Amino acid sequence: MSTPTLFGLSAAVLVGLGLYGVIAHPQPLRKIVAFNVIGSGVFLLLGAIARRGAAAGMGGDPVPQALLITGIVVAFSATALAIALLLRLFGETGSVTLSSDAPAKADGDKAHG
Amino acid sequence: MIGIVDTGLALLILGLAVWAIVARDTFAAVVGFVAYGLLLTLIWVRLHAVDVALTEGAIGGGLAGALLIGAAARLRSTEAAARSERPGVPLRILAAVLAAGVTAALAVCVLTLPVPAPTLAHETAAHVAATGVGNPITAVLLAFRAMDTLLEAIVLLFALVGVWSLAPDRAWGGRPGPRQRADPNGTLAYVARVLPPIGIIVGAYIFWVGADYPGGKFQGATILAAMWLLVMMAGLADAPPIRKTWLRLGLVAGPLVFIAIGFAGVATAGAFLAYPEGYAKPLILVIEFALMPSLALTLGLLLVGAPQRQEER
Amino acid sequence: MSAVANLWTILTVSAGVFFYFAGTVGLLRFPDTYTRLHALTKADNLGVGLVVLGLLPRSGSVLGGLKLLSIWLLVLLSASTVSQLIARAARRREPRA
Numbered sequence: 477m478s479t480p481t482l483f484g485l486s487a488a489v490l491v492g493l494g495l496y497g498v499i500a501h502p503q504p505l506r507k508i509v510a511f512n513v514i515g516s517g518v519f520l521l522l523g524a525i526a527r528r529g530a531a532a533g534m535g536g537d538p539v540p541q542a543l544l545i546t547g548i549v550v551a552f553s554a555t556a557l558a559i560a561l562l563l564r565l566f567g568e569t570g571s572v573t574l575s576s577d578a579p580a581k582a583d584g585d586k587a588h589g
Numbered sequence: 590m591i592g593i594v595d596t597g598l599a600l601l602i603l604g605l606a607v608w609a610i611v612a613r614d615t616f617a618a619v620v621g622f623v624a625y626g627l628l629l630t631l632i633w634v635r636l637h638a639v640d641v642a643l644t645e646g647a648i649g650g651g652l653a654g655a656l657l658i659g660a661a662a663r664l665r666s667t668e669a670a671a672r673s674e675r676p677g678v679p680l681r682i683l684a685a686v687l688a689a690g691v692t693a694a695l696a697v698c699v700l701t702l703p704v705p706a707p708t709l710a711h712e713t714a715a716h717v718a719a720t721g722v723g724n725p726i727t728a729v730l731l732a733f734r735a736m737d738t739l740l741e742a743i744v745l746l747f748a749l750v751g752v753w754s755l756a757p758d759r760a761w762g763g764r765p766g767p768r769q770r771a772d773p774n775g776t777l778a779y780v781a782r783v784l785p786p787i788g789i790i791v792g793a794y795i796f797w798v799g800a801d802y803p804g805g806k807f808q809g810a811t812i813l814a815a816m817w818l819l820v821m822m823a824g825l826a827d828a829p830p831i832r833k834t835w836l837r838l839g840l841v842a843g844p845l846v847f848i849a850i851g852f853a854g855v856a857t858a859g860a861f862l863a864y865p866e867g868y869a870k871p872l873i874l875v876i877e878f879a880l881m882p883s884l885a886l887t888l889g890l891l892l893v894g895a896p897q898r899q900e901e902r
Numbered sequence: 903m904s905a906v907a908n909l910w911t912i913l914t915v916s917a918g919v920f921f922y923f924a925g926t927v928g929l930l931r932f933p934d935t936y937t938r939l940h941a942l943t944k945a946d947n948l949g950v951g952l953v954v955l956g957l958l959p960r961s962g963s964v965l966g967g968l969k970l971l972s973i974w975l976l977v978l979l980s981a982s983t984v985s986q987l988i989a990r991a992a993r994r995r996e997p998r999a
Contacts, residue, residue, distance in 0.1 A: 542729040545730065
């Protein structure tokens, strides 16, 4: 087994772990962390593929690596938006539950007006 | 043949990921995730992707870590309530089965990848000289796949607009985040005075050297954003109100320059974002110089969040 | 000359690893925040310093060596700041003693 294959298999496990985390955790923050684990697993998989394309004096295929840089930055911006949504939900209702039978807007404005 | 370092790194990564998913306390899980991101940086170096390692360390480890730890600290009071909502055992078993299935499918894909591996390294190496930059990844980011970089800059702006739109109505246009105050003679203020000059030099260096060696504007912009955040966290400067014209101009200047050069390429070289013969390096430099301050501003503002304080008139 | 350089690297990096190990054991086994911080500073200051010293002969140029030293200084700065902040927060949080 070579290095790229080892990390490719690790990436497969990471994606599975993250998927379990997204489903099994009720708190949105844990879901966001698990989602990031899925994302980094996918990036690791692409990185292993890029390493296999090493040729012409470069250590890895540069095109997938450039796509990875783009991917990491975009994943961070998605996380930032998700966290902002979560904090706003917390500010409005005082809890972070996503369940549909939660009490609606509980005196949010009076609490932090 | 895999060595001890690679096996050790893979095991550590998997262990930390399990910790981040399975730990009972949210704060502990987030800390585990930040450590996971930092170890991932080492794995990128092992995979000969140093540019990606720099980006992962700066954005995945640094900025995302700060974001998640801040959120986890603020949401600590919701721990108990959330824990009572855990799904039952049948759902968790189902989720585990689904996860195992996805892992198995991906593992089969990894083990049946085509040999010899298809690669674009040869075409890239053949055309890199025409762009005037020495680092093939910079050439790919700014010449061969410049469209991706442009759209990425715009996606960042959209994310920022999304974060801003979460402001309560009365705070629209105001300053993000609470007013930070630190003891002006204390440690944090001291570091916030000593570190930013060094950080700015390091960020500018990484940006400049990205033309020929690993580096580039994303990594440099992240370091500049981090220095700005440090100054704001220490209370030495307040977050700017988001209605300020200079802020909004700074945010869009980079993508606008990029788009303008793209349309100029239609006129001079026949396609959007095509560079005319011999002008590739100067145009790439102009794009990078314009994009980096915008990127630093965007990344910093994404981290401080939605406006919460209205300015006193 | 290179045999001496290799010996230097092996010795100092091993010493650095020992300090990292000691710091990690301390982090896991000490009872409270302050003692754990104390253990961590050993890893941060001496561990990184010895590893950097060990890598200096291999750095290839004076500029590379200076970059390694500046990494050590930056780690010192940030580690000491963070230790101060954590200790102060821990002190504020403890019941009035």
